Amino acid sequence: MSGTTSEGTGGVFSASSNAAFKQQLNKVYAWYTGGFMIFVVALAILEQMGLPRNWIGYLFLAATVLLYAGIGVMSRTNDAAEYYVAGRRVPAIYNGMATGADWMSAASFIGMAGTLYLTGYGGLAFIMGWTGGYCLVALFLAPYLRKFGQFTVPDFLGARYDGNLPRFIGILAAILCSFTYVVAQIYGVGLITTRLTGVAFELGIFLGLGGILVCSFLGGMRAVTWTQVAQYIILIIAYLIPVVWLSVKQTGMPIPQAIYGYQLEKVTAKEKELIDDPKEKEVIAAFKARADVFAEKLKDVKGALAADKEAAEKKIAELKEANAEPAQMAAAEKALAAIPKDEESAKKAWTKGKSDNEARARPLGGMPRHATQYAGDPNGDAKAKDTLTPRGATSWPWCFV
Amino acid sequence: MEITQNQREYWQKNLNITAILMGVWFVVTFVVAYFARDLNFTFFGWPFSFWAASQGSLIVYVVIIWFYARYMNELDQEHGLAEIEED
Numbered sequence: 001m002s003g004t005t006s007e008g009t010g011g012v013f014s015a016s017s018n019a020a021f022k023q024q025l026n027k028v029y030a031w032y033t034g035g036f037m038i039f040v041v042a043l044a045i046l047e048q049m050g051l052p053r054n055w056i057g058y059l060f061l062a063a064t065v066l067l068y069a070g071i072g073v074m075s076r077t078n079d080a081a082e083y084y085v086a087g088r089r090v091p092a093i094y095n096g097m098a099t100g101a102d103w104m105s106a107a108s109f110i111g112m113a114g115t116l117y118l119t120g121y122g123g124l125a126f127i128m129g130w131t132g133g134y135c136l137v138a139l140f141l142a143p144y145l146r147k148f149g150q151f152t153v154p155d156f157l158g159a160r161y162d163g164n165l166p167r168f169i170g171i172l173a174a175i176l177c178s179f180t181y182v183v184a185q186i187y188g189v190g191l192i193t194t195r196l197t198g199v200a201f202e203l204g205i206f207l208g209l210g211g212i213l214v215c216s217f218l219g220g221m222r223a224v225t226w227t228q229v230a231q232y233i234i235l236i237i238a239y240l241i242p243v244v245w246l247s248v249k250q251t252g253m254p255i256p257q258a259i260y261g262y263q264l265e266k267v268t269a270k271e272k273e274l275i276d277d278p279k280e281k282e283v284i285a286a287f288k289a290r291a292d293v294f295a296e297k298l299k300d301v302k303g304a305l306a307a308d309k310e311a312a313e314k315k316i317a318e319l320k321e322a323n324a325e326p327a328q329m330a331a332a333e334k335a336l337a338a339i340p341k342d343e344e345s346a347k348k349a350w351t352k353g354k355s356d357n358e359a360r361a362r363p364l365g366g367m368p369r370h371a372t373q374y375a376g377d378p379n380g381d382a383k384a385k386d387t388l389t390p391r392g393a394t395s396w397p398w399c400f401v
Numbered sequence: 402m403e404i405t406q407n408q409r410e411y412w413q414k415n416l417n418i419t420a421i422l423m424g425v426w427f428v429v430t431f432v433v434a435y436f437a438r439d440l441n442f443t444f445f446g447w448p449f450s451f452w453a454a455s456q457g458s459l460i461v462y463v464v465i466i467w468f469y470a471r472y473m474n475e476l477d478q479e480h481g482l483a484e485i486e487e488d
Contacts, residue, residue, distance in 0.1 A: 121437070124454035128430060131459045135426050138466045139419050143473065257456065261446035371448050373437035 022091045033233050039063065057196035065211040071230065072215030072223040083220030084151035090225055098228035103130055104235045106188025120370040267370050275363045287361035294354035298347065305339070305346050312336040411480040418472055422465050429458045 043056055077083055090098070108130070116123040141153065150156040153174055158167030186205055189212075193204030215223050247256040251263065274280055297304035316332045340346035359366055433440065437450035444452050477483040 121451055121454065124451075125434075128434075128454055128458050131462045132426065132430050135422075135462050135465050139422060139469055260455070261444070261452060264448075264451065265446045371451050373441070373448075373450055 018089060018091070021089070025091065025094060029229065029233065032230060036234060036237075054198055057198070061193065061196050061207075065207070067230065068211050068215045068227045071227045072218045074219075075223045075226055076218035077220065077222055080151070082222050086220075086222040086225045088146065094229050095225070097232040098225045099134070101228040101232035101235055104232075104239065106185045106192065109235065109239075110188050110191065111184075118367060120368045121373050122368065264371055271364060271369050280363075284361045284363065287357045291354050291357035291361060294350045294357065298350050298354065301343050301347050301350070305343060308339050309336070312339060407480055408482075411476060411482060414476055415473070418469065418476075422469055425461065426465055429453065429461045433458065 043051075043059065047053075047056060079087070081087055108126075112123075112126065115126065141156075144160070145153070145156050148156050148159055150159055154167045154170035157170040158164065160166070186209065189208035190201050190205040193199065193208050194201050197204070199207070215227055219226075243256045244254050247259055248254050251259045253259045297308075312332065312335050316329070316336065319329055319332055340349050433450060433453045437454070440450040440453070441448045443449070474483075
């Protein structure tokens with residue numbers, strides 16, 4: 001990182017000094033990528049030699065925290081332009097990498113694949129929102145922020161509209177957006193730290209936050225940008241290897257983006273097979289029958305409760321008479337004890353039983369078919385008309401900004 | 402500060418390109434999403450609107466940003482408003 005500290009004067013730099021700066025950056029990050037590869041290979045060798053799994057976790061965590069802290073310390077600065085906007089001279093390609101790392105942050109890294117798997121087309125709103133939001137930033141905000149020479153959005157609003165009210169609105173919006181975002185990120189940090197090291201979730205959050213604090217406090221935007229670039233390199237490798245691997249395994253094609261559509265076709269065919277499968281239909285019917293039993297009981301809670309009690313007591317009496325085995329007796333007594341005490345709790349338990357079983361009685365366990373655009377049939381019942389308008393699609397671009 | 406003819410032209414062009422690009426942006430996001438059900442024809446194995454949401458729109462977004470950056474760089478130079486590089 002020596003290249004990033006050598007000329008910290010702020011302001012605009014000459015073309016030749018910028019070119020030298022970029023070359024220096026290329027060198028630093030090439031070394032860094034090589035170092036990362038060696039680190040991973042070394043860990044793999046150590047694992048083969050019998051290093052326990054949790055030690056790999058500790059090593060990974062320590063290495064990353066040290067790396068980010070190191071970058072933070074090396075790019076520490078007390079120049080305002082360096083601190084807030086990295087001296088306004090991050091080469092475009094590196095700025096793109098840093099922004100890309102933000103896109104692939106904890107929330108998308110952990111949650112995105114699962115969200116898409118569960119929600120199908122609807123989940124793509126997140127992808128479009130994050131990416132489409134950059135268009136709004138690039139066209140409406142970033143160029144003016146730079147031309148006005150301001151550091152933050154509230155500063156810009158204050159300068160542009162001349163007053164404290166616009167500035168205050170900007171502050172509110174910024175806090176609201178980043179709070180929602182940061183909560184998800186911090187949760188992700190906690191999850192990862194816990195997973196890698198086995199420490200408690202709360203402690204994991206503080207460890208992760210500590211790393212972020214050291215890094216961003218000392219070096220501001222400059223440190224954040226350079227750590228983001230470092231993260232980008234790790235993230236892009238970590239994203240691509242498993243997906244390319246899967247793609248080769250399943251289709252023999254190493255470009256998952258190109259094969260995505262054909263895989264989707266296969267998924268759709270499999271879904272249809274599963275929906276039409278007679279065994280699957282049997283299972284659905286079984287859950288439906290269970291739900292119906294609960295629905296029948298709910299019609300007359302008092303009567304059903306009395307009948308249940310009577311049946312259970314009768315069973316115990318019968319077993320006693322027949323001198324049944326103790327295990328059978330215990331089971332029958334347990335069944336009696338499991339009957340809800342009063343009408344209130346019976347109603348609650350049975351409603352829950354009904355909705356649980358109904359949920360499982362839906363085709364595909366209630367998951368939408370992956371390639372279906374919106375739930376329901378627009379030409380069908382009235383309920384489906386509610387879901388016809390893509391409500392979700394109208395709110396998302398604002399998540400990003 | 403007096404606003405020159407040069408600056409006025411520059412600003413008008415800036416507004417035009419922003420409006421055009423945001424129009425494209427609106428079509429690929431909201432219009433395609435709204436008519437997603439009707440745009441269900443097969444496109445290299447995908448239902449078209451699914452492809453648009455997962456890849457097509459993202460490609461368009463990147464092209465929008467790239468085009469805007471290039472256009473504005475040229476416009477800055479044309480009107481002599483580019484950032485001055487000091488030595």
